[in-house]
Amino acid sequence: MLKSELIQRLAEANPHLYHRDVERVVTTIFEEIAQALCRGDRVELRGFGAFSVKRRPSRIGRNPRTGAAVAVTEKATPYFKTGKELRERLNDGAAAGEPASGD
Amino acid sequence: MTGRTITRAQLSEAVYQEVGLSRNESADFVEAVLNVLSNHLVKGEPVKISSFGTFLIRQKGGRMGRNPKTGQEVPISPRRVMVFRPSHVLKDQISRALTGQGKA
Numbered sequence: 469m470l471k472s473e474l475i476q477r478l479a480e481a482n483p484h485l486y487h488r489d490v491e492r493v494v495t496t497i498f499e500e501i502a503q504a505l506c507r508g509d510r511v512e513l514r515g516f517g518a519f520s521v522k523r524r525p526s527r528i529g530r531n532p533r534t535g536a537a538v539a540v541t542e543k544a545t546p547y548f549k550t551g552k553e554l555r556e557r558l559n560d561g562a563a564a565g566e567p568a569s570g571d
Numbered sequence: 572m573t574g575r576t577i578t579r580a581q582l583s584e585a586v587y588q589e590v591g592l593s594r595n596e597s598a599d600f601v602e603a604v605l606n607v608l609s610n611h612l613v614k615g616e617p618v619k620i621s622s623f624g625t626f627l628i629r630q631k632g633g634r635m636g637r638n639p640k641t642g643q644e645v646p647i648s649p650r651r652v653m654v655f656r657p658s659h660v661l662k663d664q665i666s667r668a669l670t671g672q673g674k675a
Contacts, residue, residue, distance in 0.1 A: 469611050469616060469617070469618045469619070470618075470619050470620075470621070471619070471620045471621055471623075474604070474607060474608070474618070474620075477607055478600075478603060478604065478607060481603065482600075482603075485592075489590055489592070492589060492590045493586050493590050493592070493597075493600050493604070494604060496585050496586050496589045496590060497582055497585070497586065497601060497604055498620055498623045500577070500581070500582050500585040501577070501582070501623075502623065502661055502664060502665075504575075504577040504581075505661075505665050506664060506665050506668035506669070507575075507668070508574060508669055509574065509575045509576065509577050510574075510575070510576045510577065511576070511577040511578075511582075512576050512577070512578055513578070513579060513582075513605060514578075514579075515605075515609075516605045516608070516609060517653075517655075519655075521665060521669065523669070523670075541670070542670045543666050543670060544665050544666050544668075544669035544670055545657070545662055545665065545666065546624070546655075546657040546661055546662065546665055547655075548654075548655030548657075550652065550653045554609055554612070554613075554653065555652070555653070557609065557613050558612070558613060558628065558650075558651045558652070558653060559650050559651055560613075
């Protein structure tokens with residue numbers, strides 16, 4: 469699924485809204501998450517997951533081919549941890565030895 | 572770095588401010604977006620959000636793990652995990668904002 473398909477699906481479920489507005493809602497949500505990460509904030513969406521930023525200090529790397537030392541600059545990279553509910557839903561009934569849910 | 576935690580509340584507030592839906596409808600919408608994403612991922616299909624990143628499902632095989640405290644071997648059953656691969660745009664944006672470095 470692409471962003472455009474996500475918007476399409478939400479627009480169909482909300483016929484009282486303009487397609488353009490649905491598009492703005494989706495864009496706003498992802499932009500807000502990106503902006504939070506740019507401030508170094510964490511974004512926690514219970515049940516879905518949490519976005520955070522990991523910092524990688526500058527280091528001396530090596531060119532694996534030549535062995536030459538290269539300076540690698542400091543970096544900050546986004547990280548996502550799947551939430552408990554989604555993690556469990558991904559494996560519903562798939563886990564071996566899990567008691568079957570019956571009546 | 573402020574170290575704050577953003578939740579659904581701030582996301583719906585942003586939707587309310589930017590798009591002008593009611594507060595209630597904004598909150599419902601944030602939830603709806605997450606639901607559509609989750610339901611799609613649970614089916615095992617990836618979601619690509621341009622200039623943000625890709626959510627995809629990986630199948631992990633079973634293996635023997637070890638309880639690091641007791642040294643006891645424990646079987647880890649095969650499972651599906653979700654991974655988020657940030658786009659270069661997002662990575663560069665964050666790196667630039669927080670370290671003043673990275674590609675422009």
